[in-house]
Amino acid sequence: MADQSEARPPAVLTEVGGRVLLITLNRPAAMNAIDTDLAQGLLAAVDQLDGDDALTAGVLTGAGKGFCAGMDLKAFAAGGLPKGFDRFIRHGARKPLIAAVEGFALAGGLEVALACDLIVAAAGARLGIPEVSVGLFAAGGALGRLPRRVPYGVAMEMALTAEPITAEQAHGYGLVTRLAATGQAVTVARELAERIARNAPLAVAASKQVLRDVAGLTEAEFWDHQAPLIREVFASEDAKEGPRAFAEKRPPAWSGR
Structure with missing residues (x-):
């Protein structure tokens, strides 16, 4: 008899479209609840995004x-926290990652959505921290990130x-940076990711890194933090290709180097 676990569908799916990677949490019967399989699948998908020079952004x-x-919660009661989840919510992806939310993100x-860089949500979707x-309490980053992205009182009331x-x-x-019609969150998020992917990959990744790291830095610390990225990006092949393409009135051909 075949092992039933072999027939279980992957907890996370990936699909490449141009320079964009679509990542889908795939436990719909469990409302995509996070267990170890899903956490590990999400980490693998992020590694795919970050490790492929042909990809610039993810959804x-x-x-x-x-x-x-x-x-x-059933898996938690049986065996504790899902392994690997902590790494994703702490570090997210190196490249831009957009959450496309339908229905609920609770x-x-x-x-998970807050560990992404941008959130697109469909009309009527619910976002909350009901722990x-x-x-329990929201120990996966929401209590630190929400007050930076919504008014303090709103974050406190939600918590x-x-x-x-x-x-x-x-x-x-x-x-939420863009609202979508019901059922269209992925479409809108893809369009946003494709717009991001038109730009130079190294410059995009550096811009994201500085924006995410700048919170809490003094101005002097900011300049020190940004300096190595300036050296890396401004000396890159893409930094030469961009002005050259502009002068030649053609689309740039980014190499990611």
Whole structure:
């Protein structure tokens, strides 16, 4: 008899389209809840994105009715935290990664979205950190990241009441950068990723790194932090190709070097 685990579909799917990698959390029957298989699959997908010079940006979405409902509480009760999840929520991806949210991004699911660089959400989607309602708290980065992206009082209310906000509210706060019609979050996120991918890969990655690292730095520390990236990017082949293409009135052919 065949091992039933062999027939289990992958917890995370990837699909390359041009310079963009689509990553899909693929546990729809469990609302894409995070277990070790999903966490490990997500890490592998991020490694694929970061390790392929032909890719510039990624889109992360969920199969089925929603983005992600957070940690698989049944798996947590049986064996603890999903292995590998901590690495993703701490570090995300080196290249730009856009969360495309349909339906809901709750608890660890919102923390997955917050580990991305941009969030596109469909109308009516719910975003929240309801952990206190099950005796836990949002330990996956939301309590540190939300106050930087929504007003302090909004973050506090979300954390203490366990009540979500809508995509429309999140857009008003700036947490969601683009609203999409229901069912169109991936389409809108792809368009945004493709727009990013038109630019020089090294310059894009450096811009993201500086923006993410600058919080809490003094101005002097900022300049020191940025200096090695200036040397790397401005000495690159792409830094020569961009002005050359501009002068020759043609699209640039980026090499990522």
